[in-house]
Amino acid sequence: MKRVTIFSFALSLGLLTACNNQDKDVKEVSNEQNKISMDNPFLEESKLDFQAPDFSKIKDEHFRPALEEGIRQQLAEIIAIADNEDLPTFENTFVELEKSGRLLARVQGVFGLLASANTNDALQAIQQDLAPKFAALSDALFLNDNLFNRVKTIHDKVEELELDAESKRLVEYYYQKFVSAGAELSGESKETLKRYNEELASLRTKLSNMLLAASKDGAFVVEDKDLLEGFSEGALATAAEDAKLEGKEGQYLIPLQNTTQQPALTNLKRADVRQELFENAYVRAEKGDKNDTRKIIAEIAMLRAKRAKLLGFDSFAHWSLQDQMAKTPETVEEFFSKLVPAAVAKAKKEATELLVLAKKDNPNATEVNAWDWNYYAEQLRKQKYDLNEDEITPYLELNNVLENGVFFAANQMFGLEFKERHDLPVYHEDVKVYDVIDHDGSQIGLFYSDNFKRSNKGGGAWMSNIVDQSHLLGTKPVIYNVCNFTKPAPGQPVLISWDDVTTLFHEFGHALHGFFANQQYVSLSGTSTPRDFVELPSQLNEHCALDDKILANYAKHYETGKPMPKELVNKIKAASTFNQGYMLTELLAAAELDMQWHTISADLVINDANEFEETSLKKVGLWLESVPPRYRSTYFSHIFGGGYAAGYYAYLWTEMLDYDAFAWFNENGGLTRENGERLREMILSVGNSVDLAENYKQFIGREPSIQPMLKARGMK
Secondary structure, three states: OEOOOHHHHHHHOOOOOOOOOHHHHHHHHHHHHOOOOOOOHHHOOOOOHHHOOOOOOOOHHHHHHHHHHHHHHHHHHHHHHHOOOOOOOHHHHHHHHHHOOHHHHHHHHHHHHHHHHOOOHHHHHHHHHHHHHHHHHHHHHHOOHHHHHHHHHHHHOHHHOOOOHHHHHHHHHHHHHHHHHOOOOOHHHHHHHHHHHHHHHHHHHHHHHHHHHHHHHOOEEEOOHHHHOOOOHHHHHHHHHHHHHOOOOOOEEEOOOOOOOOHHHHOOOOHHHHHHHHHHHHOOOOOOOOOOOHHHHHHHHHHHHHHHHHOOOOOHHHHHHHHOOOOOHHHHHHHHHOOHHHHHHHHHHHHHHHHHHHHHHOOOOOOOOHHHHHHHHHHHHHHHHOOOHHHHHHHOEHHHHHHHHHHHHHHHHHOOEEEEEOOOOOOOOOOEEEEEEOOOOOEEEEEEEEEEOOOOOOOOOEEEEEEOOEOOOOEOOEEEEEEEEOOOOOOOOOEOOHHHHHHHHHHHHHHHHHHOOOOOOHHHOOOOOOHHHHHHHHHHHHHHHHOHHHHHHHOEOOOOOOEOOHHHHHHHHHHHHOOHHHHHHHHHHHHHHHHHHOOOOOOOOOOOHHHHHHHHHHHOOOOEOOEOOOOOHHHOHHHHOOOOOOOOOHHHHHHHHHHHHHHHHHHOOOOOHHHHHHHHHHHHOOOOOOOHHHHHHHHHOOOOOOHHHHHHOOOO
16 A cells, blocks of 8 residues: 555645635744754754654654644745746746745655654644644645646646656646646635635544554453464464553453454454454444544545535545546446456355355354354365465565565566665664665665554555655655564564565555656656556566565575475465455455445435445445455545545556556566566656556557456456
8 A cells, every 4th residue: 555644645635725814824833933943853854865864863842843844834935936926937836836845745754654653642643733734734835826827827838838748747737736626716615625624634633543542442352362262372472462562461462453354363263252353343443432433434524525516526536536547436336347246246156165164163154254254264275275374374484575575576577686774773673774776786765664563553554755756856765664464472483474475565566666766856756646556566566476486585484494385386376366256345345435435415414324334335236244345434544544535446446457467467478677677667667757547558558458357366
């Protein structure tokens, strides 16, 4: 997942508010400036390589004054551009906009990382308090009449100007952002927009903090280890260590992942324990307490609908998708219609097979419970393919997978080299830092790897930038990958699952997209692409994990160093289509929920979020009690707290592009260096500086096809 922070998301997607009282805003922020100290480490660019943050100097108390000073500076810069009495030119308008906000970007890059991967009460309070101020700052950019007039003047005569292709793209990019953000609204409508956006900014930040707390509070805790029958000794030791870290020494704790299903359900033998763990995850955010999100998600959805109507769109999804590859929610629903029947039919067939196993434990069973699915699926997988996860993990030691798998693949396809750094300060002891060195010996960036789950870390896995690439600004990428793997007890090896391996390759695909950025302008750089394109590089990189040459380089037994047996590799490949009906159905259910929440009319009042969820899924044939959505509405942080509102479909859309592109690779010699260079040149290095749909067609030589995706999932 490509993570977009609350603050940068507000700016990049135009969640903006009106700013008619600009002088007043400057004065208010300027008063806060008095609190900043001259020794605040953010006031100057970091002296470390690539402007990497000096975490040894950064403290929580530095963020608020630095962010507020950054707001003040960028606001002043925007007003200066807007009020420039000289005739508008590309240089004095667009280039100056790209140069603005350097202090703020410097602070946001670090704050966004820590607020999601290593947060605390102080950082969460800053998020909540400053969300409205960031909305007000956004007003000054996209709803400033003078500034829009300058942008429009250049846009209307862009073909007369001697601009290069990327500069023309930047003009179109800004113009579209201004218009879709409401730049052409009347003054009264802008005031309404201001109110909506300030409320949304506050609600989204509040929700993110609620979800973190709800997941933490929902952790499954037991005192009797016999209840965890099925756990390995290593897993028991980890659960005991996790409990100790939470002040529950002598007990066993299983923290919740942000998905509905929990990995531990695969191994727990007792049905009642599986049910309790599952329900902890399922209702984590609907307990009637302070972290109950049912009301707030409905508020967010209804406000987004009202905002979209004000901007002249039928729904939030219609507004949001206009600059995406899909363009409209109708196109997305048509895409879903090609997947839902096949996915549901396969899931129901899988359920019938699993029920046979379930009846052996409970002769009265009439269906497979949601909390039992993964348990019996693992048993069936063992039967069908003689494949046991416990056989696989000894060959998947984390550091080996990263350095001799993920990094090795990047070397084979692109000629990259990686060198671990021990001299750069990090924000947590678990974090590693690497130099990223290109095939010509030049260093192209820094990579931070943070892999273990913590109670103060958001769930899931993601990539983002601390420093963005831009030739104009003279900056190269500083990028991080964050995962949530279980950290073993002290002295135990760090063995991960095959899903974890896929996650590592996936997130590093995003990192490659960022490292190969080659843009003049930061707004078009690297992963700053439509959501339904940004997941293509990451999903395509997943295929490296099972490439014979790459797999042989990293899949080695952690004790003996012996390679994974060929028979086991063949089993993994043979099992690749196993349980795909379930997996695709849970993804489709989540994606449909996203679309249903974001195609509501502005007049609809949602009083019961759970009822809305059930009705929405029944309407499209995806209400299967045995196959719940990958994320239920109440903890669907991607769409209510993150940057994927009306965009979760992008994972499946780009999966279509991914398998289609991978088919091209297979037809043209596989994951070779030559094909890697073509991928780098035509996909990974272009950012958002070209028409990506047209560029993709040029890469594979035709229109994209959904058939390779269906075949890969065993549905064709």
